Amino acid sequence: MSESLIEVQDNEGIVRLTINRPKALNALNSAVIDALEQVLVELETRADLRAVLITGAGEKSFVAGADIAEMRDKTPQQARDFAAQALRTIKRLETLPVPVVALVNGFCLGGGCELALACDWAVASDNAVFGQPEVLLGVIPGFGGTQRLPRRVGPAMALDLCTTGRKIDAQEALRIGLVNQVLSQDALEEYAQTLTKQLGGNGPGAVRSAKQAIHDGMDQDLDSALALETSLFALSFAGEEQREGMSAFVEKRKPEF
Numbered sequence: 282m283s284e285s286l287i288e289v290q291d292n293e294g295i296v297r298l299t300i301n302r303p304k305a306l307n308a309l310n311s312a313v314i315d316a317l318e319q320v321l322v323e324l325e326t327r328a329d330l331r332a333v334l335i336t337g338a339g340e341k342s343f344v345a346g347a348d349i350a351e352m353r354d355k356t357p358q359q360a361r362d363f364a365a366q367a368l369r370t371i372k373r374l375e376t377l378p379v380p381v382v383a384l385v386n387g388f389c390l391g392g393g394c395e396l397a398l399a400c401d402w403a404v405a406s407d408n409a410v411f412g413q414p415e416v417l418l419g420v421i422p423g424f425g426g427t428q429r430l431p432r433r434v435g436p437a438m439a440l441d442l443c444t445t446g447r448k449i450d451a452q453e454a455l456r457i458g459l460v461n462q463v464l465s466q467d468a469l470e471e472y473a474q475t476l477t478k479q480l481g482g483n484g485p486g487a488v489r490s491a492k493q494a495i496h497d498g499m500d501q502d503l504d505s506a507l508a509l510e511t512s513l514f515a516l517s518f519a520g521e522e523q524r525e526g527m528s529a530f531v532e533k534r535k536p537e538f
């Protein structure tokens with residue numbers, strides 16, 4: 282049986298996804314994106330889902346970008362369709378109603394960086410390399426980089442990365458806010474697993490609302506976004522979770538969500 286392009290490991294709703302194309306440094310071709318979308322469509326239906334960790338197979342690369350060999354002969358229409366497929370898939374990852382952690386082990390370039398940008402958390406190995414090198418190939422980012430990168434790191438740094446195509450190391454990625462944490466390769470795996478489990482243990486309704494308020498709010502003017510926050514804040518008082526969380530504090534015990 283052929284190995285799956287996306288490996289899925291499930292531990293009581295804490296799901297680990299591994300992009301499994303290490304010989305091509307996990308470059309995203311149509312088959313990988315298809316496979317990832319299928320997995321995400323399935324995860325969207327899971328009521329017991331608590332958190333997702335996504336990484337690349339092998340120690341050398343998270344994802345080294347979209348597949349250049351596959352893209353080389355595309356027509357503009359085919360390029361548009363390819364980008365649309367990837368954008369839809371990445372959006373599915375971004376809007377999963379649970380925390381999504383990117384474990385960035387090595388190269389995180391082009392479409393790989395754009396995939397990581399759609400995650401809520403990014404933890405990187407100290408040898409990780411980031412960049413949007415598309416201009417060096419005569420194209421621009423097409424998996425959301427020109428939009429999510431400036432929202433994450435600000436327009437000046439996004440313009441720098443997208444127009445020079447230069448690569449940055451993990452420490453610079455940390456400094457500009459592209460990743461949340463940098464760890465040695467030895468410590469990375471255990472840390473990311475613990476973090477994912479921890480995030481998955483928080484109130485699922487509250488986490489879902491926090492993600493929604495931030496993502497949807499970023500696309501609105503401040504007053505509309507604040508009104509959205511108020512609605513979601515008020516809504517969090519409608520369920521069990523808020524009672525449990527606040528009762529646990531008052532009763533000096535751990536909440537059970």
Ligand code: HXC
Nearest residue numbers: 304305306308345346347348349364390391392414423424
């Ligand atoms: C296809 C890729 C690839 C990619 C690496 N490989 N990146 N194949 N697409 N993006 C393949 C190589 O061809 C090679 O295959 C194998 O992986 C190992 O790569 P090497 O280059 O031999 O490794 P190394 O010398 O260590 O260099 C690593 C690297 C380099 C610096 C990451 O591979 C590289 O520059 N890759 C391209 C990075 C990039 O430009 N990404 C952006 C793509 S555009 P063989 O068969 O020779 O062993 C993009 C656009 C998104 O992402 C939007 C589209 C709509």
